Amino acid sequence: MAMTEQEILAGLGEIIDEVAGVPADQVTPDKTFVDDLDIDSLSMVEIAVAAQDKFGVEIPDEQLKDLKTVQDVVNYVMRADVSA
Amino acid sequence: MRLTSGTTGARVLAFGGYQPARVVTNDELAATVDTNDEWIRSRVGIASRRIAGPDETVADMAVQAGGKALAASGLSPADIDLVIVATCTPEVQIPNTAAQTARRLGIDAPGAYDMNAACAGFCYALASASDAVRAGSARNVLVIGAEKLSQWVDWTDRSTCIIFADGAGAAVVSPVAEAEDKAGIGPVVWGSAGDMADKIYIKDRDSFIFQEGQAVFRWATTALAPVARQACELAGVDPADLAAFVPHQANLRIIEAIARRVGAPQALVADDIVTAGNTSSASIPLALSRMIERGQLQSGSLALLIGFGAGICYAAQVIKVP
Numbered sequence: 001m002a003m004t005e006q007e008i009l010a011g012l013g014e015i016i017d018e019v020a021g022v023p024a025d026q027v028t029p030d031k032t033f034v035d036d037l038d039i040d041s042l043s044m045v046e047i048a049v050a051a052q053d054k055f056g057v058e059i060p061d062e063q064l065k066d067l068k069t070v071q072d073v074v075n076y077v078m079r080a081d082v083s084a
Numbered sequence: 085m086r087l088t089s090g091t092t093g094a095r096v097l098a099f100g101g102y103q104p105a106r107v108v109t110n111d112e113l114a115a116t117v118d119t120n121d122e123w124i125r126s127r128v129g130i131a132s133r134r135i136a137g138p139d140e141t142v143a144d145m146a147v148q149a150g151g152k153a154l155a156a157s158g159l160s161p162a163d164i165d166l167v168i169v170a171t172c173t174p175e176v177q178i179p180n181t182a183a184q185t186a187r188r189l190g191i192d193a194p195g196a197y198d199m200n201a202a203c204a205g206f207c208y209a210l211a212s213a214s215d216a217v218r219a220g221s222a223r224n225v226l227v228i229g230a231e232k233l234s235q236w237v238d239w240t241d242r243s244t245c246i247i248f249a250d251g252a253g254a255a256v257v258s259p260v261a262e263a264e265d266k267a268g269i270g271p272v273v274w275g276s277a278g279d280m281a282d283k284i285y286i287k288d289r290d291s292f293i294f295q296e297g298q299a300v301f302r303w304a305t306t307a308l309a310p311v312a313r314q315a316c317e318l319a320g321v322d323p324a325d326l327a328a329f330v331p332h333q334a335n336l337r338i339i340e341a342i343a344r345r346v347g348a349p350q351a352l353v354a355d356d357i358v359t360a361g362n363t364s365s366a367s368i369p370l371a372l373s374r375m376i377e378r379g380q381l382q383s384g385s386l387a388l389l390i391g392f393g394a395g396i397c398y399a400a401q402v403i404k405v406p
Contacts, residue, residue, distance in 0.1 A: 018344070042127065042337050045302045049341075052306075061298055 015050040029071035088220030091259035095268025100152025101373030102252045104136040117242040129336020133249035133361025146185040146230035149252035157256035161190040166222035170205025170229045170365040203393025205365030211272035213257040228254040229365035238292035249361025253369025270319030274399035284394035304338045309345035315400035323348040327385035333357035333367035381405045
């Protein structure tokens with residue numbers, strides 16, 4: 001069954017809390033990873049790896065660099081989850 | 085045909101480490117390449133590294149570390165009948181490093197070979213030593229990881245010169261005659277991914293080391309935790325009972341990411357990279373020798389080791405701290 005947007009956002013919040021120490025309640029859709037959440041490219045890779053474990057969706061490096069905001073990742077996972 | 089008879093298990097009797105005298109700080113590198121202390125600390129976790137003198141060779145460092153491990157083991161050179169040097173940076177292809185290292189340590193005519201599994205080298209060599217002891221092809225083995233990566237680094241390339249360093253670490257491996265639970269070196273889990281040969285390489289003898297950092301980071305943070313957990317499972321060790329987790333000191337961010345996924349909350353995670361840099365096959369025994377010297381590890385406690393690097397090659401095993 002496909003995950004809802006809220007479920008993905010909540011899951012992503014947990015991942016970002018664990019990987020980068022950013023409290024999950026700060027992980028809102030409009031935040032940018034680099035400027036708002038102070039997450040660098042290596043942490044983004046870790047987030048992608050953890051997202052694959054949690055959501056079963058692979059985010060390759062070449063896609064990862066285009067995902068600038070929390071909403072971008074949520075959208076990516078939702079699209080991949082639906083097409084899977 | 086008559087066959088040798090070995091022993092039930094093997095253990096590490098002692099570790100030894102050696103670092104060259106010269107300390108190179110991040111600020112020193114920032115004076116010649118476009119980087120800075122804060123960036124290096126946050127991206128790779130290194131504050132300073134040691135670099136060998138211009139005339140100091142891989143064998144020189146191997147002799148230092150090997151001599152310390154031998155002295156700490158209580159054995160004499162005559163007790164050693166096999167010397168394995170894990171290195172990917174020997175000055176010459178032949179002769180190998182192991183035979184001259186043995187001669188300089190006063191070890192008379194042991195079996196002696198070098199092996200190259202890059203940064204996984206020490207764990208490969210430790211497994212080979214353990215197997216040799218268990219099979220009876222050797223009695224006591226001196227295992228050394230020694231590297232002079234500085235001679236393969238482009239000191240104008242800020243992506244690699246901040247990472248790689250020089251050093252050596254060694255272990256003496258000996259038989260355990262008693263019951264299985266006295267064994268000190270667990271089963272190895274090893275493997276390779278030759279399809280990723282282009283992620284870390286030195287093209288030819290006139291080239292410098294190249295690394296595709298992000299691809300290696302992704303592979304390491306994805307693939308290694310399951311290997312580490314499998315090594316625990318084969319040894320019958322619950323990760324929760326590990327006293328230490330000593331991965332190859334590649335990058336502090338990789339170390340922390342793997343540690344989070346191994347599930348060993350009690351384990352002291354080695355962070356020797358902070359003052360040693362990435363010393364490839366030397367990093368694990370060097371880190372262990374320094375942790376033991378500082379009194380951070382109790383004798384008989386369990387440590388999980390995992391080496392990984394160019395090839396790609398990787399290997400993991402649980403050991404008992406000597």
